[in-house]
Amino acid sequence: MPTRNELLWPWWVRVSHWxxxxxxxxxxxxxxxxxxTDWWHRLVGYAVLAVVAMRIVCGCLTTAECARFYLPGWCAICTHLxxxxxxxxxxxxxxxxxxxxxxxLIWLFxxxxxxxxxxxxxxxxWGEDWPVALHAALSFGLLALIVVHVLAVIIVSRLSGQHLLSQMIHGHAQSLKHTSD
Known part of the structure; x- marks a missing residue:
């Protein structure tokens, strides 16, 4: 369990997230x-992809426990559910x-x-409709994932007593329940 004011999220995780x-x-x-805004749309899209790529590289090279990659198994998911x-x-x-x-999933999208x-x-x-249609469908899929992400942050914050939003801002563990330290 993270202790209060312990640095959980390195600066590069928080910056890449935002x-x-x-x-x-x-x-x-x-x-x-x-x-x-077609030109700007493409520019920002490729920039977002570059940030995700950098986050993946940093996640592979880091020693920070919370920022490393792991694949949770079905047992861990079922326990969590x-x-x-x-x-x-x-x-x-x-x-x-x-x-x-x-x-x-978000990075894949x-x-x-x-x-x-x-x-x-x-x-x-050029002139094919399927890439544009698939791009639009994926954008709505990403929107759905983001809505689920935001709702999950709210729910998990309430259930765990951790203030997850502020953790992603300043990086430190912070409890919603104020206990004497």
Whole structure:
């Protein structure tokens, strides 16, 4: 269990998280609110992909326990789901099992969006509708994943007593329940 004021998330994890979040929000605004932003849409999209790639490289090289990659097995996921059903939560140093899989899914969707966005602009597929349609479908899939992510942060914060949002801002473990230290 992380202790209060223990640094959990290195600066590069937090910066990459918020850069990806800001980039995805900007791309959505460019796609559905502002128009005539095709060049900016592509630029920000590739920048988001680059941030994800850097996060993956750093995650492979780091010694920070919470930022390393692991693949939670089905037993860990089932245990975690059971805890959620019982409205209690084991605190984790980093992502819980479902959270880790969500990270991988979000990154996979971002990579697929970059690929389909690039394919829709290539000469070989010029005039083809499927890359654009798949790109749009993936963007709505990513939006659904982000909504689930935000709801999960709220639910897990309440069940575990950890303030996950502030942890991703300043990196330190912080409890929602104020106990005397």
């Amino acid at each position: 850069l990806v979040a800001a980039g995805v929000i900007a791309i959505w605004l460019m796609s559905y609110v502002w128009y005539e 059971g805890e959620i059903r019982q409205k209690r939560m084991t605190t984790h140093r980093g992502h819980n099992p479902l959270g880790q899989w969500a990270v991988y 971002i990579a697929a969006l970059a690929l389909t966005g690039w394919l829709s602009r290539t000469d070989a597929l």
